[in-house]
Amino acid sequence: KTTELPEHLKAYKNVWVFVELEHGRVHPVSWELLTEGRKLADALGVDLCGVVLGPKAEGTDQAIAEAFHYSANRVYAVEDPLLAEYRNEPYTKAMTDLVNKHKPEILMLGATTLGRDLAGAVATTLQTGLTADCTELAIDADKSLAATRPTFGGSLLCTIMTRAARPQMSTVRPRVMAMGDPDRSRSGEVVRESLGMVEDEIVTKVLDFIPDSDTNQAQLAYADIVVAGGMGLQRPENIQLVIDLAQVLGAEYGCSRPLVQKGWMTADRQIGQTGKTIRPRLYIAAGISGAIQHRVGSEGADQILAINSDPNAPIFDFAHHGIIGDALEILPALTEAFRKRLSVDRLAG
Amino acid sequence: MSQGPNMVVCIKQVPDSAQISVHPVTNTIMRQGVPTIINPYDLFALEAALRLRDQLGGKVTVLTMGPPMAVSALRKALGHGADEAILLSDRFFAGADTLATSYALTSAIQKLDSQHPVDLVFTGKQTIDGDTAQVGPGIARRMGLNQLTYVSAIPSIDLEAREICVHRRAEGGVQVLKTKLPCLITMLEASNEMRRGSLPDVLRSERAEIITWNAEAAGVEDLGKCGMKGSPTKVSKVFAPQPRAEKAKMIKADDGSPASLATAAIETMLAEDAGLLKVMAPQSTSA
Ligand SMILES: Cc1cc2nc3c(=O)[nH]c(=O)nc-3n(C[C@H](O)[C@H](O)[C@H](O)COP(=O)(O)OP(=O)(O)OC[C@H]3O[C@@H](n4cnc5c(N)ncnc54)[C@H](O)[C@@H]3O)c2cc1C
Ligand SMILES: Cc1cc2nc3c(=O)[nH]c(=O)nc-3n(C[C@H](O)[C@H](O)[C@H](O)COP(=O)(O)OP(=O)(O)OC[C@H]3O[C@@H](n4cnc5c(N)ncnc54)[C@H](O)[C@@H]3O)c2cc1C
Structure with missing residues (x-):
């Protein structure tokens, strides 16, 4: 009974992506999802649509225009001052109203704190299936969404289907999917709906927002180059070797989980399943064994250089290049060699 | 004497994933002999509730849905200082996805609420096995509780005015939110440190009565919304990642x-x- 799509749900059509707009800025995971959504929409032969929620003045126009550049055919927009700061109540209402009215078959959201908060509430309200943190999305033979996600820390993958409910919902973590190139000439149709809520109906109030720039939060997920250290660094003061190299490269720096647990680095710098997923052009991992939980957060890097004293370390199974050696010697040597290489390059260019 | 908050903390028993391995041939999880623990994220929720009780009085009930062996997680929670423990266990609950899990848990919390109004429901941020972070929002939505996820601190609570103020981890910053009780809080990791249980609590936990409810006792109205039957998501295959x-x-x-x-x-x-x-x-x- 739970594997057949009931008749009244057969009208659900099109692939939707939630465009996460906050404080005038779109979270790039939205463009990653539109890129992925394009493939799903093409496989189904349906439209790709973006959903933009926010106050009119603060960037909704720009977000709508950009959704078209990232290949949306249509954008559903609810523009209301009550959507200025993220709050669950008005966002859940806006999204569930849109879904009930326009009936998408697939709805994707970024697995950010905002996206997960919203997705869980929306899926429960709509009584539909929600697959968390997908790493692969595909359309199967009966046109259902096959959503694949890691289980048990990535040692296995499982494919989850929502055959008898609509929309089929999924979240995807930032940087798990690749972002396509925008086509600035593209445009499309905008469908505007109203929120139908007044401030008095919303119980939760935002008293303040303390931005991270004030507290030096790391921006690992979107860094071009990341340098990270693991337990092979041996002592907390050796973290400086990682920071030195990162500084010469203008890179972000991060670590494996035990360093966070020991208090050597802050949690926002942890790379892996329970930390950040990174997708840099270059990832340098020093003294990191390459446990599965670390691997799932870092193997999307274009190029990985691993430094490890153990030639059998699992990290060499997924790194592109390896140096077998002592990270405490190799890191300062790399810093020095890069410094020289870069100054030569700057003199030349 | 004013009355303290009535709190429910949802905890899940999970396999200690640090000790789990995958069978290289059959691709199945080798659970044999793997110890089970309270989902580590839930300890931050439990500690947050215990701190409010230290401060204001009131009661902390721990609730888990799981097989009979999940009582050991409840006993551990009692050892940390929880007042009462409820095991929600029935074969109808087996194979639940997050939608069906939040349905069963909500039935039990609503039953508690009918006996004595619940002010706060706590969950962990996510589990280490299912790892979806969806059960908290699911319960909040079903019960119509104000939903506060990724909470790192609870700077103030006013039981008279029925108001609570929290710090919530958001994208790019921290939101300071004020809302009304009752509400559901999912606690962020590292937001506190679980206390050691006192000797009397640890001793009590070994013998304490664990209230066990099946679907009927929990007041579940629609068995079709429970377990495998009530789960819109289905696992269609499990496989090893491509090396x-x-x-x-x-x-x-x-x-x-x-x-x-x-x-x-x-x-x-x-x-x-x-x-x-x-x-x-x-x-x-x-x-
Ligand atoms: C639920 C769960 C979630 C987890 N999430 C994460 C996560 O998000 N991110 C994460 O990273 N981990 C995570 N882990 C932990 C993970 O399983 C590993 O324990 C962890 O990644 C190991 O960190 P490490 O490689 O730094 O340390 P180790 O495993 O101790 O490895 C140290 C490495 O350094 C090498 N080494 C030693 N000395 C030197 C030297 N002088 N020079 C060069 N190399 C040297 C060793 O050969 C070894 O390979 C998680 C675990 C669990 C159970
Ligand atoms: C590998 C794997 C993948 C899965 N993927 C999905 C999926 O994508 N979508 C889906 O809907 N279901 C999924 N499930 C099913 C899901 O794990 C179960 O529904 C589970 O009962 C609760 O979800 P969770 O473990 O993700 O909890 P989360 O939502 O991560 O848990 C949040 C909090 O809710 C509370 N909580 C959760 N479960 C219980 C419980 N049984 N008793 C008391 N409190 C609890 C705890 O406080 C916990 O910290 C998956 C299960 C597995 C094993």
């Missing part, structure tokens, strides 16, 4: 010195992606 075809190419240098290895590594990396030089933007130091 990368090639292993890392090892960097070699004639003298094997760190300096030559470093130089060789840089040339190798730039040969693969010459554009890297452009994104290398050293923090301006006088060089």
